[in-house]
Amino acid sequence: MKANCWMGVHRVEVRDVPDPKILNDGDAIVRVTSTAICGSDLHLFDGYIPTMEKGDVLGHEFMGEVVEVGRGVTKLEVGDRVVVPFPIACGSCLACDRQLYSLCENSNPNAGMAEKAWGSSAAGIFGYSHMAGGYAGGQAEYVRVPFADVGPIVIEDDSLSDEQVLFLSDIFPTGYMGAELCDIQPGDTVAVWGAGPVGQFAAASAALLGAGRVVVIDRFPYRLRMAAEHAGAETLNYEEVDVREALRDLTAGRGPDACIDAVGMEAHHGSGPIHAYDKVKQGLRMETERAHALRQAITSCRNGGTVSIMGVYGGMVDKFPLGSLMNRSLTVKTGQCHVQRYMRPLLERVQNGEIDPTFVITHRMPLSDAPRGFDIFKRKQDDCMKVVLTA
Amino acid sequence: MGSATGTAATSDGAGHATSGDPTGSDRRRGTGERLAKGLGWFSVGLGVPQVLAPGRMNRLIGVDDSRQNRAVMRAMGVRELAGAPGILDRPRPAGFLFARVAGDALDLAVLGAALRARGNVRARVAAAMAAVAGVTVLDVIASAKTSRSADPTTGGGAVRAQSAITVNRPPDEVYRFWRDVENLPRFMAHLESVHGQGDVRSHWVARAPAGATVEWDAEVVEDVPGSLIAWRSLDGAEVPNSGTVRLAPAPGGGATEVRVDLEYQAPLGAAGAAAARLFGEDPIQQVKDDLRRFKQVVETGDVVRSDGSPDGTRTQRQLHQREAQPLA
Numbered sequence: 001m002k003a004n005c006w007m008g009v010h011r012v013e014v015r016d017v018p019d020p021k022i023l024n025d026g027d028a029i030v031r032v033t034s035t036a037i038c039g040s041d042l043h044l045f046d047g048y049i050p051t052m053e054k055g056d057v058l059g060h061e062f063m064g065e066v067v068e069v070g071r072g073v074t075k076l077e078v079g080d081r082v083v084v085p086f087p088i089a090c091g092s093c094l095a096c097d098r099q100l101y102s103l104c105e106n107s108n109p110n111a112g113m114a115e116k117a118w119g120s121s122a123a124g125i126f127g128y129s130h131m132a133g134g135y136a137g138g139q140a141e142y143v144r145v146p147f148a149d150v151g152p153i154v155i156e157d158d159s160l161s162d163e164q165v166l167f168l169s170d171i172f173p174t175g176y177m178g179a180e181l182c183d184i185q186p187g188d189t190v191a192v193w194g195a196g197p198v199g200q201f202a203a204a205s206a207a208l209l210g211a212g213r214v215v216v217i218d219r220f221p222y223r224l225r226m227a228a229e230h231a232g233a234e235t236l237n238y239e240e241v242d243v244r245e246a247l248r249d250l251t252a253g254r255g256p257d258a259c260i261d262a263v264g265m266e267a268h269h270g271s272g273p274i275h276a277y278d279k280v281k282q283g284l285r286m287e288t289e290r291a292h293a294l295r296q297a298i299t300s301c302r303n304g305g306t307v308s309i310m311g312v313y314g315g316m317v318d319k320f321p322l323g324s325l326m327n328r329s330l331t332v333k334t335g336q337c338h339v340q341r342y343m344r345p346l347l348e349r350v351q352n353g354e355i356d357p358t359f360v361i362t363h364r365m366p367l368s369d370a371p372r373g374f375d376i377f378k379r380k381q382d383d384c385m386k387v388v389l390t391a
Numbered sequence: 392m393g394s395a396t397g398t399a400a401t402s403d404g405a406g407h408a409t410s411g412d413p414t415g416s417d418r419r420r421g422t423g424e425r426l427a428k429g430l431g432w433f434s435v436g437l438g439v440p441q442v443l444a445p446g447r448m449n450r451l452i453g454v455d456d457s458r459q460n461r462a463v464m465r466a467m468g469v470r471e472l473a474g475a476p477g478i479l480d481r482p483r484p485a486g487f488l489f490a491r492v493a494g495d496a497l498d499l500a501v502l503g504a505a506l507r508a509r510g511n512v513r514a515r516v517a518a519a520m521a522a523v524a525g526v527t528v529l530d531v532i533a534s535a536k537t538s539r540s541a542d543p544t545t546g547g548g549a550v551r552a553q554s555a556i557t558v559n560r561p562p563d564e565v566y567r568f569w570r571d572v573e574n575l576p577r578f579m580a581h582l583e584s585v586h587g588q589g590d591v592r593s594h595w596v597a598r599a600p601a602g603a604t605v606e607w608d609a610e611v612v613e614d615v616p617g618s619l620i621a622w623r624s625l626d627g628a629e630v631p632n633s634g635t636v637r638l639a640p641a642p643g644g645g646a647t648e649v650r651v652d653l654e655y656q657a658p659l660g661a662a663g664a665a666a667a668r669l670f671g672e673d674p675i676q677q678v679k680d681d682l683r684r685f686k687q688v689v690e691t692g693d694v695v696r697s698d699g700s701p702d703g704t705r706t707q708r709q710l711h712q713r714e715a716q717p718l719a
Binding site: 003005017018019020021023024025026051053054055056057072090091092093094097105106107108109110111112124127130133134135136137142144146147 | 557559646676679680683686687690691692693694695696697698699700701703704712713714715716717718719
């Protein structure tokens, strides 16, 4: 089959690889109909996530048709149309019992690697490095889905297009969880750093959850326009205004009640020298994150407010404003999204017409064009927001 | 358990704790560590005057007190002081001690050059060289001793490994699964088969290096349903071994804390144990991996496999991942 493979820093290639096989009784094989390139795939593309091997099949946002099931699978049948969540979860451990699916204790056979970096391991993830399990991903014609009874959600409503439900695999629940973690009270002001796809869904979800005011921060006018249009957000271009000042003005000196980081480890900074400082340190591996957005989210948040981190981080950071966090009684909430928890309720919101997730899609191309898709997305060419690949 | 310094212990969020303890090498380890501590303080004692009074030190060892020689003396002092915390702070400072040996070699080379150079008092330089050579001998001894004691498989080849994990099933169920010895090869990677012969005795076949197998008979020596199983090999086993698994309800109820303690006599004694380690067969890591697989099998019914680790959790596999592509 054809699959988009990581071949080194800034190199992906569509290659012929073997078709997947059932390895565990609980596996299903899915023929991928639609898959997407995630912002977090760019961290792999840029070489900032360790333990990648040349030839790894990428992709953790995908859906398709079940073509084979293992002996132990009871809830899926051949022919079912499914969306697959990006974290792999067994459904039987203590973490899964508590619906903390991205912390599944059994799905990462390479847990020892993650323990070295993080102290303990988290769940396995499709196509996202060997410390996340070494699973082949879904930017491919076929994919093996472990614990098929636990993760995938069957889409029975044929009137829903692939594009309407595909993002239940990651970015819609991830943005939604980012807003949910903020414990939004009616009328709250929620600020979102990053107007990429996750930021768009975080802003839209904050509005759905009752925020009085949503403010989105980015530097690309086309992205800010989208947030204004679809989440009713006010927007700040950090290359034009001092964000902390502007947020203080908007909230009469208090700061936003909640701040969501939808940027992660490769943030850009408005000030050239400060950006260069972190970029050099990251390049020399003296830190793994460029955390400008998170630093600003922390120092902007109102006293006693909540900082929700949904952008991906990999290791260590410096210049972390811990004093601001501690002295001002901020609450930090974070985690890879527990997607399995959100798929059904968010599918209902799509069916009810409360949100149409297709608004983020700007580019559609065949799987064979994946390398071009990575390039356009990475460079934000042609007002790129989200690339969907069809197999 | 031996002294605290001989125990390597780690834990993780999945409730996984591990420790390995050699038996019989406590005494040797103790002398190695006392010597190492002494050398650490010696580094401090030498480094401080080298940095603060390099001129006086130069005259003491008989070299010309030039500006350049003062800089060299001060740099050597900095090196001594840099290594000392590593030696004094660590339970097993083998790496820092090897660095001391390298430093000694450097010192001897510099003094050798000083011996030939004009303007130096040769007798004093020669005496300094003799002193450094003496320290070098101590450094070599200490680094050899502490690095040997970092190896849990020494002590005449007796190996002991302990680990623990929390399994999300009640103790009775975990007990029943472990008590059925035929289940053991499902999660103990080195076992090929275990066949029960009645309720107490069983026949075990294990994989050995180079495709060979090792077989032995074992018996259950202690059996408390829901809380304890202990077993040991019968007389005549090629690899005499014994083990205990203790079960306790985890806080909150519903789950079980599983603590395993294994001991075996490595084939060919200490040499065999060292050879096994050389090929990546770390007994502590093996028990840890086995328990992770045990948890997977009890909780999910199977060992969890990925494209990069198609055999499931095995530390050796983690070091040599195949690409995350479907198997051909």
